């Protein structure tokens with residue numbers, strides 16, 4: 171039966187306050203403004219599935235934003251975010267003021283892509299109360315172009331990305347398969363490379379010289395039985411969807427001696443409310459619900475849709491030692507370097523040149539954004555010499571593609587969003603490895619790390635494996651380098667589109683005069699760095715500053731934040747993501 175597309179579009183009219191705009195990770199706004207956008211995204215992703223004859227996906231989530239917000243993340247057949255060439259079409263479709271105009275946009279897409287009917291779209295949502303009605307809107311949009319919308323599933327965002335990628339590669343793709351793949355890889359890594367049988371292999375070739383700092387929990391020869399020493403991580407689950415998913419994983423991880431103590435698991439407390447990875451990073455503070463956690467213990471925080479991960483150590487006061495995405499990337503690069511060099515675990519040692527030799531054949535890179543702490547970038551340049559550092563604008567969609575250019579591309583935003591990509595050539599080479607070889611270890615790591623998108627569960631397994639494998643305690647990881655003090659602020663503005671940037675968002679193009687004022691403020695601050703960029707997920711402009719002292723970083727950020735209103739002419743509101 172023919173579908174009345176125009177009639178359907180008119181059932182989901184554009185809200186008069188909605189100004190949708192495809193942002194850093196799809197569309198976001200207050201939930202009540204979204205039905206039209208979500209319906210149209212359903213139609214768009216069904217047409218993309220039809221055009222490519224592969225399955226696409228939609229996740230209804232506003233990730234780190236508050237409960238009253240929602241949004242759509244659009245998943246390409248590869249499992250990555252929607253191809254950037256379609257973002258303009260998504261904008262034109264979702265911004266069309268009337269059903270008739272929206273239908274014209276859909277017709278244009280059909281003609282351009284020579285597609286008559288929609289394909290299959292997988293749907294997922296997080297724990298927000300607006301999920302049900304928005305999933306219905308997405309399904310209706312898919313059906314309106316004669317596509318097939320699958321039943322929506324309660325999933326963490328990276329799970330759906332993984333499932334779409336697997337399915338299009340003809341691989342098992344259920345949620346159970348997802349857990350089997352990640353946890354199975356972790357189990358195999360531990361049993362193959364951290365067992366007493368592999369102890370010989372892991373004896374350090376370069377035992378620490380006398381007088382060098384010793385890891386508090388390592389003997390001279392770390393036999394890598396560390397993982398079997400019961401390890402507990404207290405995880406702040408942001409009162410989001412990640413809580414139930416981590417609960418599933420923790421049953422299997424317990425058997426390996428890795429115990430996950432779930433806090434902010436959604437039984438009390440609001441989604442991302444004074445908790446979650448965004449809160450912990452921006453406030454540099456312990457999330458709520460951590461009063462019972464012993465100062466100095468190993469803690470982690472994920473965000474509302476479980477695609478970001480940070481580690482932290484609570485101090486006696488409310489403060490924390492933050493181990494952010496930059497540090498996870500450095501830990502990963504250290505582990506990978508040592509595997510590639512056939513080099514065993516050794517304690518952090520300033521005379522030890524990571525990546526100095528042995529892996530010339532493998533191009534490894536770390537992708538960062540402007541938010542990467544200057545100390546982390548300096549550490550990679552100075553100590554991980556075989557790793558190239560690349561900087562991209564904010565957004566996994568940018569980092570992912572830059573990472574894919576390497577044989578092994580590590581990408582992590584400072585906010586904890588990231589993963590490690592292995593190129594097809596690299597994977598083909600790794601498949602030839604024997605049991606117990608470095609190739610097998612890397613191959614298992616490629617299964618542990620979600621190859622589609624940043625994933626908090628992957629990240630947690632990586633950190634625990636890397637620390638156990640290297641024989642490091644948290645302090646060894648912290649001691650690699652000292653972060654420069656930094657401060658992030660957000661300033662609400664009437665129209666964030668007047669802020670445009672260049673140089674991977676490190677410099678402003680417009681408003682014209684503001685960059686000059688930032689430059690002169692930075693020039694008088696020791697180790698000063700500061701930039702301003704419009705958020706792609708909130709109606710704010712973000713200010714980032716770092717300096718030699720916290721007082722100076724705070725002062726620099728505040729000085730620039732105060733300049734913003736006078737450089738921002740009043741214009742139309744934008745409510746989209």
Ligand code: G16
Nearest residue numbers: 194195233234565566705706707708
């Ligand atoms: C999303 C993106 C991230 C980005 C973050 C903040 O994260 O996936 O890549 O870093 O937004 O972006 P912005 O500074 O433009 O608001 P999430 O976890 O909210 O989906």
